Amino acid sequence: MCGIAGLIHRKGTSNVGQEMTNMLQSLKHRGPDSTGYAIYGEPKKGEYILRFKVAEQEELDTGSKIHDEIKARRAAVDEVLKDNGAKVVKKDEATEYSFRYQVEFDGDLKKLADRVEEIEGAEILSIGNSLELIKDLGDAAVVSEAYGLHNFQGTHGIGHTRMATESDVDIRSAHPYWAYPYNDIAVVHNGQLTNYWLMRRQLEREGQRFVSSCDSELLAVYTATNLEKGMTLEESLKRSIEEIDGVFTYLVTTTDQLGMAKDTMAAKPMVLYESDDMVALASEEVAIRAIIPHEIDTYDPYDEEVRVWQA
Amino acid sequence: MAGVSSSHEMGLHTEPLKGRDIKTMFSLENEGGYGYAFARDVDFNKRGEVDAKGKNATETNNEIRALMDSGHGSIVIKNPGAEHSLIVGILNRMNIIVEGSLGYFGCGLLDGPTVRIKGRVGWSFGENMMAGVCVVEKNAGSTFGAAIRGGDLVCKGSVGSRTGIDQKGGTILVGGDTGAFTGFMMQRGRMVICGNAGKNLGDSMYDGTIYVGGEIQDLGVDAVPEPMSDVDKAWLTRKLKQYDLLPEKGVDHFTKIVAGKQLWSYDNLEPSEKKMVL
Numbered sequence: 001m002c003g004i005a006g007l008i009h010r011k012g013t014s015n016v017g018q019e020m021t022n023m024l025q026s027l028k029h030r031g032p033d034s035t036g037y038a039i040y041g042e043p044k045k046g047e048y049i050l051r052f053k054v055a056e057q058e059e060l061d062t063g064s065k066i067h068d069e070i071k072a073r074r075a076a077v078d079e080v081l082k083d084n085g086a087k088v089v090k091k092d093e094a095t096e097y098s099f100r101y102q103v104e105f106d107g108d109l110k111k112l113a114d115r116v117e118e119i120e121g122a123e124i125l126s127i128g129n130s131l132e133l134i135k136d137l138g139d140a141a142v143v144s145e146a147y148g149l150h151n152f153q154g155t156h157g158i159g160h161t162r163m164a165t166e167s168d169v170d171i172r173s174a175h176p177y178w179a180y181p182y183n184d185i186a187v188v189h190n191g192q193l194t195n196y197w198l199m200r201r202q203l204e205r206e207g208q209r210f211v212s213s214c215d216s217e218l219l220a221v222y223t224a225t226n227l228e229k230g231m232t233l234e235e236s237l238k239r240s241i242e243e244i245d246g247v248f249t250y251l252v253t254t255t256d257q258l259g260m261a262k263d264t265m266a267a268k269p270m271v272l273y274e275s276d277d278m279v280a281l282a283s284e285e286v287a288i289r290a291i292i293p294h295e296i297d298t299y300d301p302y303d304e305e306v307r308v309w310q311a
Numbered sequence: 312m313a314g315v316s317s318s319h320e321m322g323l324h325t326e327p328l329k330g331r332d333i334k335t336m337f338s339l340e341n342e343g344g345y346g347y348a349f350a351r352d353v354d355f356n357k358r359g360e361v362d363a364k365g366k367n368a369t370e371t372n373n374e375i376r377a378l379m380d381s382g383h384g385s386i387v388i389k390n391p392g393a394e395h396s397l398i399v400g401i402l403n404r405m406n407i408i409v410e411g412s413l414g415y416f417g418c419g420l421l422d423g424p425t426v427r428i429k430g431r432v433g434w435s436f437g438e439n440m441m442a443g444v445c446v447v448e449k450n451a452g453s454t455f456g457a458a459i460r461g462g463d464l465v466c467k468g469s470v471g472s473r474t475g476i477d478q479k480g481g482t483i484l485v486g487g488d489t490g491a492f493t494g495f496m497m498q499r500g501r502m503v504i505c506g507n508a509g510k511n512l513g514d515s516m517y518d519g520t521i522y523v524g525g526e527i528q529d530l531g532v533d534a535v536p537e538p539m540s541d542v543d544k545a546w547l548t549r550k551l552k553q554y555d556l557l558p559e560k561g562v563d564h565f566t567k568i569v570a571g572k573q574l575w576s577y578d579n580l581e582p583s584e585k586k587m588v589l
Contacts, residue, residue: 266453266472266490269415269434285393285433286414293392295411298431299450300471302509303491 001163003027004175004188004270005282006251007291008156008258008309013042014278017144017152023280023287024140024159030283031163034174035143036135038186038253039157040311043130047089048103048183051125052077052116055097056170057137059121069121070097076119084112094147098125098136098171110181114209123172123211128184130154130255135174155311156258158251160188167214177220179227180209184255187223189216190283191248191268199244219250237261237306251281256311266303273298279309347402347422353384355406363397364390371397379403393433398426404443415452418445421462434471437464440481446554453490456483459500465554472509475502478519486556492531494521494568503547503565505556513568521568522547524558535571543567 005023007016016039024035041049054073059066081088081103090102105112113124126133134147140161144150160175167173179185193199196215199222204210208221222244226236233252237259240250247267252259260281262270272281273288273296280288285298301307337347359378363371371388375398378386385406391397395414398407404423412430422441431449440459446467453471456464460480469487473495480500488506497516507525514531521534522543530536544562551557558564 265492269452271433271452284395284414285412285431286395289393289412295430297449298412299469300434300452300490303472 001030002175002190003030003161003283003287004158004190004249004251005160005280005287006156006158006188006253006258006260007278007280008311009278010309010311011277013153013155015151016040016154016157017149019291020157020159021140021144021149022290023282024161026286026290027161027283028139031161032139033164033169034135034137034162034171035140035159036133036162036175036188037143037149037157037159038126038131038133038176038178038188039149039152039154040128040130040184040253040255041132041152041154043255044102045129046104046106048105048109048127048129049132050081050086050101050103050127051099051133052101053098053123053125053171054119054121056121056172057095057097058170060096067096073119073121074099077116077122080115080119081112084115086112094134095136098134098147100132109183113181117211124178124180126178126186127181128255131178131184131186131253133176133178133186135160135171135176137169137171137174155256156253158186158188158253158258160190166192167212172212173214175214175216177214177217179220179224179252180211182224182227185220185224185227185252187216187220187250187252189219189248189250191250191263192246193218193244193248194246195244196246215246216250219244219248219252223252233257233259234306234308237308241304241306249283257308258311259306259308260301261306262301262303264304266300270301271298272301272307274309346404350403350423351379352382353379353403353405354382355384357383358385358387359383360387360389362389363392363394366394368394368396372399375401375407379405391430393430395433412449421445431468432466436466440464442481450487455485456481459483463550463554465556467554467556469506474504475500478502482550484550484554484556488525491528494519494534495531497521497570501546503550505551505558513570515574516570517572517574518570522562522565523568524562524565527566527568530568533571533573534568537567537569539563539565539567 086103086105092100175188176186193215249268249270271285361374388409391411393412393414396416399419401424402422407426409428413432415433416435419438424443426445428447432451434452435454438457442461444463446465450468451466451470455470455474458477462481465484467486472490474489474493475483476495478497483502485504491509494513497519502521505524508527510528511531513534547562
């Protein structure tokens with residue numbers, strides 16, 4: 001089933017970490033397996049936030065050797081960053097296996113990402129001037145507590161509560177997906193893509209890479225490919241409705257935009273609230289009520305509807 | 312299955328099995344014989360309130376039933392908070408007012424009550440309604456009035472997609488627009504859309520009538536336009552006026568859509584068999 005949610009503040013920043021947690025916690029019944037956030041703070045010029053993990057949570061149960069292995073993998077990542085000209089100015093350890101680095105870097109992001117992911121177990125969750133992508137097993141309250149998201153100031157964000165269906169319960173298959181190798185772009189999706197393998201084959205031929213077998217990742221890679229070709233976010237969203245088969249509603253965020261697309265059958269839910277100050281949307285209205293308790297007017301976007309909002 | 316003498320002992324039922332169910336569903340002692348024998352005896356002038364804040368659907372629905380048990384015929388639901396599955400399975404004639412919005416599957420399986428929702432409602436509102444009136448003051452989600460068999464289901468705002476899917480009777484009225492596949496597999500009853508209708512309107516409809524006041528994006532398989540008669544106009548005028556939805560310019564601009572009746576699976580049936588299907 002899965003639940004998705006997003007919000008964007010049009011006039012300044014807010015505690016988007018807590019707001020997204022409230023929204024996602026109220027959608028827990030749609031997917032208790034994992035929770036993920038893509039939230040956007042103040043852009044840091046010339047500096048990236050690198051979020052990565054070097055192991056899956058379940059690997060911690062495989063014996064005592066894994067703890068040394070995790071340390072070794074992290075050291076290997078540090079080495080790769082240094083060798084490729086990325087200067088780490090701050091290191092935070094969110095969990096034993098997941099890290100947040102502030103990095104000064106002006107080189108090729110794709111090359112850097114590829115080198116890091118050559119290390120066994122290493123996966124970049126996001127690289128961005130303002131994007132921070134956090135995902136882990138458990139509900140929103142658990143993930144927010146573990147990653148200290150209760151006071152994350154920012155302008156916008158998207159999130160996802162996952163009910164695993166066609167791929168495993170692990171962080172790799174959790175949403176959001178970073179649109180590798182693009183700075184600050186992330187995707188969450190509710191639905192099922194029926195031409196996944198066909199599209200994946202086509203995109204891999206064009207040189208794109210996939211880290212999971214989750215169909216939702218296709219939307220991130222697809223969006224990244226379109227933006228690379230010079231499309232606007234709105235153009236990419238519109239094209240996806242023509243080219244991607246299945247039932248889907250998905251959200252995309254960039255440095256300063258939040259976009260939404262709904263399939264031709266309008267088979268997956270989305271409720272939208274829009275005011276001069278903010279836009280909030282979610283699979284269910286209860287998520288919007290979690291941050292706006294008073295009576296508001298909301299509506300369901302129609303089939304093939306595409307919307308893009310600016311922060 | 313050795314050692315197991317009945318499914319009851321397997322935990323499949325909470326009561327002993329007694330064979331055929333010969334329970335009387337409708338009481339001839341009630342007015343018209345249409346009321347359920349187990350319906351509550353409520354007084355419309357006895358008003359109660361349920362505050363749904365912080366409660367789940369079961370707790371709120373049980374409170375509604377407790378008030379009905381004590382004879383309350385008019386109940387106000389406060390702070391519904393867009394919670395799902397509220398006000399379901401009400402089989403009484405009574406009044407319910409919701410001061411706020413409902414989530415998914417609100418007001419499902421109703422037979423008799425008059426419900427007014429002051430906010431909006433989510434997906435599948437009023438599903439399987441048998442009789443009664445539900446009025447939603449704001450917008451509604453998709454599959455509004457799915458499979459209803461009777462009563463009036465009204466949304467004064469706009470609704471999502473697949474409105475009245477599998478409708479088997481009753482009337483659905485929408486003050487605004489409706490999305491794709493409205494009236495999909497409609498089998499009987501009437502639907503009125505004052506605004507625009509999305510693509511595939513009336514797709515695979517077997518019977519019934521759809522009236523649209525705005526633009527129709529396109530018609531679905533076997534949905535065809537038919538001229539509006541004076542009877543249609545009189546009915547539309549009366550029905551829309553009843554819910555304060557009558558446009559200033561009247562109803563002459565409405566388009567009437569009916570089934571082309573070319574669907575073999577339905578059209579090959581004898582009239583008596585059609586009744587059984589519906």
